Amino acid sequence: MLRDFGRNGSWTSGKILDHTNATIKGNHLGSPLRLLFSHSSSSRSLLTSILYQSFIFHSYSHSFQLLLRESKIDEHESSHSIIAALATVASGFAIPSFPFLSRREVYTDEDKFYREGLANFSQQAFQDAVYGATFYQNLQEISRDETTHVNFLTGALQALGKPAVKECTYAFNIPNVQTFLATASILEGVGVSAYLGAAGLITSKAYLTAAGSILTSESRHNAYLRSVLRLRPYPQPFDVPITFNEVYTMAYGFFTSFPADNPTFLPVKAFPTLLATSTGPIKTGSTVTLSTSKVNGMAYKIDGTPLYAAWISAAGPIFVPAVPKGDMLSWDVTVPAGIHGQSYVILTGCNDKLTDDTVTAGPTIVEVQGRDGAPNLLP
Structure with missing residues (x-):
């Protein structure tokens, strides 16, 4: 039985949910192996x-x-x-x-x-x-x-x-x-x-x-x-x-x-580090600045190619535009609807799929306020 657990598997095949400046496409379950x-x-x-x-x-x-x-x-x-x-x-x-x-x-x-x-x-x-x-x-x-x-x-x-x-x-x-x-x-x-x-x-x-x-x-x-x-x-x-x-x-x-005799066969790799900053509490519609000291050359060239923030959700990544700030290593992105609590965001050069080949940097973690604009802080 052959199983493909890529991000764009059949469970959401053809299913696209449009939001303001955001699109959910594919899925984010499992590994691309x-x-x-x-x-x-x-x-x-x-x-x-x-x-x-x-x-x-x-x-x-x-x-x-x-x-x-x-x-x-x-x-x-x-x-x-x-x-x-x-x-x-x-x-x-x-x-x-x-x-x-x-x-x-x-x-x-x-x-x-x-x-x-x-x-x-x-x-x-x-x-x-x-x-x-x-x-x-x-x-x-x-x-x-x-x-x-x-x-x-x-x-x-x-x-x-x-x-x-x-x-x-x-x-x-x-x-x-x-x-x-x-x-x-x-x-x-x-x-x-x-x-x-x-x-x-x-x-x-x-x-x-x-x-x-x-x-x-x-x-x-x-x-x-x-x-x-x-x-x-x-x-x-x-x-x-x-x-x-x-x-x-x-x-x-x-x-x-690291102990020199630890097992050596895990097929994983690290993407460039991504950091997030904001001037206040983060909720739907807030602007977050993403920054990195380097980028994944496979996914990004400094030639005006647009980048996107992929906010990970259970139904698949939600893509929003990443607006460059001028230094080519930081971008402003908007928090889309449907992202709450401890959330993960990735910088990517693609807005219709998220694979290892399209990752520019990240993920990083952002705490986003609850549904309906409710603050995460309890009384």
Whole structure:
């Protein structure tokens, strides 16, 4: 059975939803990899791959960097490399000056992030920051969940005869409790989107159930932390899937060292970093400035070629024009209707499809106010 999990798959084939200066085309579910799953050995290879991807989300892997040097991966290796891509999503991301995800703030994996955060900040520190003893205990429970996820993924890889990803060294910048909590909320949100993006690659019901059970746990963590931060815990009716390369792009700049014997076969790459800034709260119709220090040469030439911002939604990317600001490395874009909560935006040279070949930079994360213009901050 041949399955194509590209962004422009058949579930929205021919379906175009027009908005003011915005168009939804195609979809954003899963990876552009074409995978062959006709035999049980292929299914085992797929499971191994997604397990690695999930595991790395909870503890980073040297394999990402090494794979960037590989020019070709055969179909077997491509199939072999995908719950390694779900194991990657659980590990780590750039952390923002809230509400923006800035590449140079913090990068960590969820498991180690919670362990180190709870070691650095005592229960008294949280109480001094107006969080009670019960909240600290809940954070400890979340931390134990993340450790359990790592142990589960490790065991699953070992059952397949594959080595587990060893913990890497990461750059941290968590000066206070508030930054710790904002970072935790964003990590959990990216985890939800990453697991969701990988779900379409899993053909085995048993494997899909196992991955789904982690996804729902991550979603509860995210909703709880958002409510503690007085952000709406469920700002939109559908969670947003993101691809392996998009997850890796947000993580790539924050590795500091890697165990030399980590697995080396994950087929992922990092796109140029994208940053977002705004002068006030962001809602539908707001202007956000996107900037990057470099661009993806495959997708962009400094010759007047128009660029677009692709705002990722569950139904597919919503494209809006990116208006250059004069320096050729920053653009003003508008937040379209239907984008709320923790949102992802990519700079692209195409306005009818979003593939690896059309990405110019990004993604970056923007927190957008709720539906009907309602502020995300709870009373």
